[in-house]
Amino acid sequence: MKHLLLLATGGTIACRETAHGLSPALDGTALLDFVPELRDFCTVDVRDLLQLDSTDLTAADRMAMARAVRDARDAYDGFVITHGTDTLSYTAALLFYLLADMPLPVVLTGSMLPMGAQGSDAPRNLRDACRVAADGRAGVSAVMHGKILAGDHVCKFDAHAVDAFVSAGAPPLGSVGADGRVRWDVPAAPPAVTAPQAVDPHVLLVKLTPDLDPSFFAALHGYPKVVLEAFGAGGLPARLEQAVRALLESGTRVYLTSQCPAGGVDLRRYAVGRRAAALGLVPLDSRTTEAALAAVMCGLA
Numbered sequence: 001m002k003h004l005l006l007l008a009t010g011g012t013i014a015c016r017e018t019a020h021g022l023s024p025a026l027d028g029t030a031l032l033d034f035v036p037e038l039r040d041f042c043t044v045d046v047r048d049l050l051q052l053d054s055t056d057l058t059a060a061d062r063m064a065m066a067r068a069v070r071d072a073r074d075a076y077d078g079f080v081i082t083h084g085t086d087t088l089s090y091t092a093a094l095l096f097y098l099l100a101d102m103p104l105p106v107v108l109t110g111s112m113l114p115m116g117a118q119g120s121d122a123p124r125n126l127r128d129a130c131r132v133a134a135d136g137r138a139g140v141s142a143v144m145h146g147k148i149l150a151g152d153h154v155c156k157f158d159a160h161a162v163d164a165f166v167s168a169g170a171p172p173l174g175s176v177g178a179d180g181r182v183r184w185d186v187p188a189a190p191p192a193v194t195a196p197q198a199v200d201p202h203v204l205l206v207k208l209t210p211d212l213d214p215s216f217f218a219a220l221h222g223y224p225k226v227v228l229e230a231f232g233a234g235g236l237p238a239r240l241e242q243a244v245r246a247l248l249e250s251g252t253r254v255y256l257t258s259q260c261p262a263g264g265v266d267l268r269r270y271a272v273g274r275r276a277a278a279l280g281l282v283p284l285d286s287r288t289t290e291a292a293l294a295a296v297m298c299g300l301a
Contacts, residue, residue, distance in 0.1 A: 002077040080133050104138055233263070236276040
């Protein structure tokens, strides 16, 4: 029987109604009490790492999750992290890089309704996440609504629906059936040899809009790293080129990703893309926005 560690960090799955709205209140042990059937296929220890709405999580909190996994890697067969859904995709992407060399499963999950609420998706998601962790396949993933999503392709596309997550830019890794059986549809990739040990959170994401004023970029001069979320296959509007050139000359490193959830940046296709490449903008290829930010934070872009 597999031995798992549950790292509880708060989120909707742990929420209770208060006078000020939903707020995380349940600890990891309380969450496990709602899924006693876990005892049929695994044993689970608990570490209450945080108790926050995921909106409040920072890079330091995500680094703490990575350290908690590394510190306990020799004592467990796998890890489950309960997490709020609003920034679960950002955490999954960053942990995907930080734990790229981890030879054990690290599975994030959460819920759109609190544990114990009528019709809640929380028991199923926690049970499925533990099944995936107990299955033994290495790597960082997220399990929501029966879908197994690679950590660098997790995308929350609906703010309210129970089935709120999709795999952006790649097919899901697999699924967990109603019978609890884990099915993998994508072959496993070998763990990386090394993984980054630190992150630089000083990365600003700027979404390009058709009428963005060039003067906006003057306020960013000297900021360490800026990711521009461009249109389609990528490129820079001609009227912004001089402003971005000045930004680059100020010492800011500028990267380019796409506002499209799939397909990614290809700066060779269009003239606007080739001009962006000539300026020195660094393309982030087919990464999701969350994975692009994580890669830049980890120095991997």
